[in-house]
Amino acid sequence: MKALVVADEVEERLWTSAVRNHPADLVIGAGDLPYDYLEFLAGALDVPCVFVPGNHDPDLSGYTRYGGLSMKDGFPAVWPGPAGGVNADGRIVDVGGLRFAGLGGSVRYNDGPNQWTQRQQARRARRLVRRARFRRWRDGRDVDVLLTHAPPRHCGDREDPPHRGFDCLHRTIELLRPKWLLHGHIHPHGEPVPDRVVGGTTVRNVVGHRIMEFV
Numbered sequence: 001m002k003a004l005v006v007a008d009e010v011e012e013r014l015w016t017s018a019v020r021n022h023p024a025d026l027v028i029g030a031g032d033l034p035y036d037y038l039e040f041l042a043g044a045l046d047v048p049c050v051f052v053p054g055n056h057d058p059d060l061s062g063y064t065r066y067g068g069l070s071m072k073d074g075f076p077a078v079w080p081g082p083a084g085g086v087n088a089d090g091r092i093v094d095v096g097g098l099r100f101a102g103l104g105g106s107v108r109y110n111d112g113p114n115q116w117t118q119r120q121q122a123r124r125a126r127r128l129v130r131r132a133r134f135r136r137w138r139d140g141r142d143v144d145v146l147l148t149h150a151p152p153r154h155c156g157d158r159e160d161p162p163h164r165g166f167d168c169l170h171r172t173i174e175l176l177r178p179k180w181l182l183h184g185h186i187h188p189h190g191e192p193v194p195d196r197v198v199g200g201t202t203v204r205n206v207v208g209h210r211i212m213e214f215v
C-alpha cells in the first residue's frame with residue numbers, strides 16, 4: 001500500500017494535475033495544511049484521506065459526522081475539514097487498510113486552536129491508548145501508524161516553546177508499539193531530517209511530502 005504523506009508546506013506542483021504522477025492508495029496529512037489542499041490531493045488521486053489538525057488549522061472539535069451530515073452542538077453545521085477526509089485526532093481509525101491512532105496539535109504557546117499543555121496532551125494520549133486497547137481486544141489488530149502533528153520531546157523537535165515536542169508520546173509509543181510515528185510541525189529549512197527510532201517505532205518528519213510504502 002502506497003501513501004502520499006504531507007504536512008505543513010504546500011507544494012504548488014502537487015496542487016495541479018501533476019499530482020497524478022505520484023500514484024498512491026491513500027493521502028495522509030500530519031497537519032498545518034489548507035483543508036482544500038488535502039481535499040484536492042485525495043480527489044485528484046481518487047483515494048481516501050486521513051489527517052490530524054495542526055496548530056495553524058481550524059478547530060474541528062465538537063463536530064460529529066453521520067455519513068454526509070455534519071452536526072455541532074446538536075444542529076446541522078458545515079464541517080470545515082476536507083470533504084471526505086477522516087479526522088484521526090484523538091481516535092483510532094482504519095483507513096486504506098491501515099490502523100491509525102491520531103494526536104493532533106502542538107504544545108500550547110498562545111491562545112490559538114489545537115494547542116495543548118503537556119498535561120492536557122498526556123490525558124488525551126491516555127484516552128487514545130485505552131481506545132486502541134479496546135479495539136485490539138475486539139478484533140486483534142494493533143495500531144500501524146501513530147499520526148501526530150508535533151514530534152515526541154527530544155526526538156527531532158526544537159527548544160523554542162512553539163516547537164517543543166510532547167513528552168507523553170514516548171509512553172504512547174511504548175504502549176501502542178506502532179511501526180511508524182509520522183509527524184510534521186518541524187520545518188527542516190534545508191537541514192537533513194533523519195528518521196529516528198524509539199523502541200521498535202520509526203519516527204519520521206513528513207514536512208513537505210513523502211511517498212511511503214506500507215507492507
